[in-house]
Amino acid sequence: MKDIAWELGLSVVTVSKALRNHGDISEATRKRVMRRIEEVGYRPNLTARALITGRTYTMGLIVPDLLHAFFAQIAKALSRAVRQKNYGVLITSSEEDPELERQEIAQLLARRVDAILIASAQWSVESFRRIEEQNTPYILIDRHFAGLAANFVGSDDVAAGRMATEHLISQGCRRIVHIRGPQLSTGLGRLEGYRLALSSAAGGPLPEDVMPVGLSADDRGEADGYEAAQKLLDRAAPPDGIFCFNDPVATGVMQAVLERGFRIPEDIAIVGCGNVLYSGHLRVPLTTIDQDSAAIGAEAGSLALSMVESRKPLPPESRITKPKLVVRASSLKGTKK
Amino acid sequence: MKDIAWELGLSVVTVSKALRNHGDISEATRKRVMRRIEEVGYRPNLTARALITGRTYTMGLIVPDLLHAFFAQIAKALSRAVRQKNYGVLITSSEEDPELERQEIAQLLARRVDAILIASAQWSVESFRRIEEQNTPYILIDRHFAGLAANFVGSDDVAAGRMATEHLISQGCRRIVHIRGPQLSTGLGRLEGYRLALSSAAGGPLPEDVMPVGLSADDRGEADGYEAAQKLLDRAAPPDGIFCFNDPVATGVMQAVLERGFRIPEDIAIVGCGNVLYSGHLRVPLTTIDQDSAAIGAEAGSLALSMVESRKPLPPESRITKPKLVVRASSLKGTKK
DNA sequence: TTGAAAGCGCTACCAA
DNA sequence: TTGGTAGCGCTTTCAA
Secondary structure: OOHHHHHHOOOHHHHHHHHOOOOOOOHHHHHHHHHHHHHHOOOOOHHHHHHHHOOOOEEEEEEOOOOOHHHHHHHHHHHHHHHOOOOEEEEEEOOOOHHHHHHHHHHHHHOOOOEEEEOOOOOOOHHHHHHHHOOOOEEEEOOOOOOOOOEEEEEOHHHHHHHHHHHHHHOOOOOEEEEOOOOOHHHHHHHHHHHHHHHOOOOOOOOOOEEOOOOOOOOOOHHHHHHHHHHHHHOOOOOOEEEEOOHHHHHHHHHHHHHOOOOOOOOOEEEOOEOOOOHHHEOOOOEEEEOOHHHHHHHHHHHHHHHHHOOOOOOOOEEEEOOEEEOOHHHOOOOOO | OOHHHHHHOOOHHHHHHHHOOOOOOOHHHHHHHHHHHHHHOOOOOHHHHHHHHOOOOEEEEEEOOOOOHHHHHHHHHHHHHHHOOOOEEEEEEOOOOHHHHHHHHHHHHHOOOOEEEEOOOOOOOHHHHHHHHOOOOEEEEOOOOOOOOOEEEEEOHHHHHHHHHHHHHHOOOOOEEEEOOOOOHHHHHHHHHHHHHHHOOOOOOOOOOEEOOOOOOOOOOHHHHHHHHHHHHHOOOOOOEEEEOOHHHHHHHHHHHHHOOOOOOOOOEEEOOEOOOOHHHEOOOOEEEEOOHHHHHHHHHHHHHHHHHOOOOOOOOEEEEOOEEEOOHHHOOOOOO
16 A cells, blocks of 8 residues: 555655656665565555556466366466466366356456457357457467457367377278267367378278267266277277377276276277376376477467557467377287388 | 446446345336346446455465366366356466465465465465465465464375375285375375374384475476385385375376386385376276365365455364275285285 | 445556 | 646445
8 A cells, every 4th residue: 555655755656656667767766665665565456456557467268177187287388378477367167068158258358357268168159259349369279260260279180180090090900980079179170180091091991980979077078988988899890999089088988998808909099189197197008199288378378478468459370289199008009010 | 338327317326236236226227227238248347346345256276286186176176166156266376386386475465366275385384474464364275384273174184194004004015115295284294194004003013114205396296206116116125015195196106116017016005195086097096095175175165255255354264174095906905804 | 216426546647 | 757636447435
């Protein structure tokens, strides 16, 4: 509070300026003010400042599930990237529910966050129009939308799906099932990559075989993967390779496969996606596609910062990381190659 | 904005009251206002409201590492608990660094969060005095301090350490090493539990054997566990049981042990702590102590809410969950019992 | 039931 | 270099 001003025989204005290293202030008074600030342990009320400057120094992040290590990693990296500029991050979870997500967007908007970063579970683009109306910059993370010219930071999902599938093919798999993700850019992209790889396989096109699952947030896909795998194993001719939408799904698949007495990778090779941090420590170390979630988070952070710092709207930008295949035991048949 | 008031021929005051269902407002005008609100898509500016009411409807959460599933789980549960009352959560990470943590506390204080929830990496109690000075309610999570009469939500670490160790003893282990955690209540408590269990072992007291590690946030303990295990395995007589401070450490230990050709649990049994969500899917499914981090997060949330809602200071409260042993393959020798 | 006045704690703008 | 005046968008008296 600014009885500090009174104590020093200054005006609040001067104190305010001193606090912010505002240009026209004499070094002497600045020092004087700063010392008193220190003594009293005063900290300016950021909500008041926000009201007048219109900047809250807060980024809003919406993820489907904080417990999913992929998003936790993004959150962590984002938080770190913006922290140095004194930004905080308001993190909320949509639990993969579009309606809840819309509410969260409204909340963040009401709180006047400086930018919204969102790995959206949305089907339509409507919510984003709302954000645009409020002139709040926003960035799509991980998942993007075809018809929406928005900032995007994520990975090339088609390439990811393709690499994963090609790898399985190169390991000698011929009956390759894809356990697909939701109807979002990530699920769709990886599916497309899977198809591309199969159709251009070396020894002639391989048959497609896609299993859907309904991803719910609470189990992160493990239960779904487990279930899907059960069905697959009940078949007369089970697959010899499975490309899973993500690592949690792969984890569930792995469990089911082992329980049923199949060997990984000898009987069934498994590839995941995301390279979540524990994937190398699973029952059978998991071959997966690394999408560098840390880089995505950091990139999104720096992009958000630049958007906020330059007050005028910047043209939408896409920053897409190249996925990398990480080969581990779960797919290494050594049959071929 | 309240040109809505003007449009309806009302005063801003009336609109404001209508918005908040404030008592004295006629049902008719309330409806009228609400409808207009809807049409325009107006949302009140929460920062302005915060300035005058002094309540930001925001909880501040500080964890050592968001990537550690234990804390991610807490964050998720907390977020869910307070969301229904329209609170948001500002999540920051201290990266296990006391100095950084102090800065984050100052940030949260400056932002005037309604309550601070913190799994502290602090050595001293000084920071908390600061929080108290600002009259901001705060709750310690997971880690508490001997000399501090503060609200605490966490687990009984002594019991956890004891259960883990007793389990190893019951499995026939006689050379049991504890890879200990940091000098905080969690590390200290589990260590004490370990000692208690050894000294009261059925066949007479067993020797203590404690390995320190310096937990850094970035690897969540895996690398530390890996290193510690290497040293252990270099010994002439390696241990036959290892109780690890937490699951990430256990993960690292497991890797080293397997790499060196030892069998788990036949040669070396391993027990972790935390029951992080992937612990059942590790190379060897991990026996661990469940501390129900979801319950901790939810409890902390409801406690925080009750503190905030009742404006007057409540007497400090401790909510301590009872840990549970989760037996999996990593310790199941079947030698005895 | 409604609204005028005052002000939350701070910063922008301009005059001194 | 300093400080008075205004006002950010709301809510809180309290009087009409």
